[in-house]
Amino acid sequence: MKPIYKLLTQLSSRKSISKITGKMAKSKASKAFIPHFAKTYQINVEEAEKQLHEYPTLNHFFTRRLKAGARVIDSSADSLVSPVDALITGMGEIKDGTILNVKGQTYTISEMLGDSTEESYYRNGQFIVLYLSPTDYHRIHSPISGQILKHVHKQGKYYPVNDFGLKHMTRVLSRNERLITYLSNSVTRVAVVKVGALNVASIQLNPDLKAEHVEKGEELAYFEFGSTVVLLIKEGTFQFEPTLSEGKRVRMGEKIGSLLSNE
Structure with a gap:
């Protein structure tokens, strides 16, 4: 299966394919997939800056910012x-x-x-x-x-x-x-x-x-x-x-x- 998957990967590595995928994720219709996406990938939605329903597209959710304080930046000078x-x-x-x-x-x-x-x-x-x-x-x-x-x-x-x-x-x-x-x-x-x-x-x-x-x-x-x-x-x-x-x-x-x- 690896040679077949490798061939398919080679064929789908063009920017045009990624653009199509990106366009779908940025569409209004993609909003409906956000809860399923979050559940499938076990994303900690409590850390997200907004509630799930506030993200207009899947891309907006995917590129979400986190709530203030969700990550601690190490303060050591070195x-x-x-x-x-x-x-x-x-x-x-x-x-x-x-x-x-x-x-x-x-x-x-x-x-x-x-x-x-x-x-x-x-x-x-x-x-x-x-x-x-x-x-x-x-x-x-x-x-x-x-x-x-x-x-x-x-x-x-x-x-x-x-x-x-x-x-x-x-x-x-x-x-x-x-x-x-x-x-x-x-x-x-x-x-x-x-x-x-x-x-x-x-x-x-x-x-x-x-x-x-x-x-x-x-x-x-x-x-x-x-x-x-x-x-x-x-x-x-x-x-x-x-x-x-x-x-x-x-x-x-x-x-x-x-x-x-x-x-």
């Missing part, structure tokens, strides 16, 4: 926090510009970023891959306090980024559409790589994001349906929390490591 609610599907060291063994596949920073200038910051840094399922809250937040250097959009495919996609499709994290936000502060530099996926119509920047400076936990963007965030962290500036491992779930705002000051 902390780098998870930008999303997600499952860790890969993490570790980047070696000479190469990410090894994400579900058996190898990725290069050059291929993922497509920017030789930026690549140099992360050649021997750290990475973490964070997968968002339909159950998860789908807004993406800043992992550090610092400056927004730039946002870069990379066109690409729309392969699934679930376990099957990562294992059986070729290097989906660097072939799919990506929206990359580069952040920096006095200690580190971080690339927040937001990866589009099958049936994801778009990755949207937070329209209220006006300033060049962001605080840790401030909203950067959101996904329309499930996807993945890859964090790349400048070499020599960061160490992971020892309790983290592949297969563990994290929540937005949770400390995933410490920044290493040179002072």
Whole structure:
């Protein structure tokens, strides 16, 4: 069955298919599916900013904000926090510009970023891959306090980024559409790589994001349906929390490591 599913996935990875799916989710008719969607994916609706009946479409519900205080942002001065609610599907060291063994596949920073200038910051840094399922809250937040250097959009495919996609499709994290936000502060530099996926119509920047400076936990963007965030962290500036491992779930705002000051 895997070859058949892989072929079907290849054929449905075009942007036109994702646009159709996105259009359906944004239609008024999709409102009727919200309660079923929430029940099927066991979404904690008590955390949602609004009541279910207040969301006009399934897309509005999927991209919902949470109630104030639903997530706690770690306040440690040296902390780098998870930008999303997600499952860790890969993490570790980047070696000479190469990410090894994400579900058996190898990725290069050059291929993922497509920017030789930026690549140099992360050649021997750290990475973490964070997968968002339909159950998860789908807004993406800043992992550090610092400056927004730039946002870069990379066109690409729309392969699934679930376990099957990562294992059986070729290097989906660097072939799919990506929206990359580069952040920096006095200690580190971080690339927040937001990866589009099958049936994801778009990755949207937070329209209220006006300033060049962001605080840790401030909203950067959101996904329309499930996807993945890859964090790349400048070499020599960061160490992971020892309790983290592949297969563990994290929540937005949770400390995933410490920044290493040179002072």
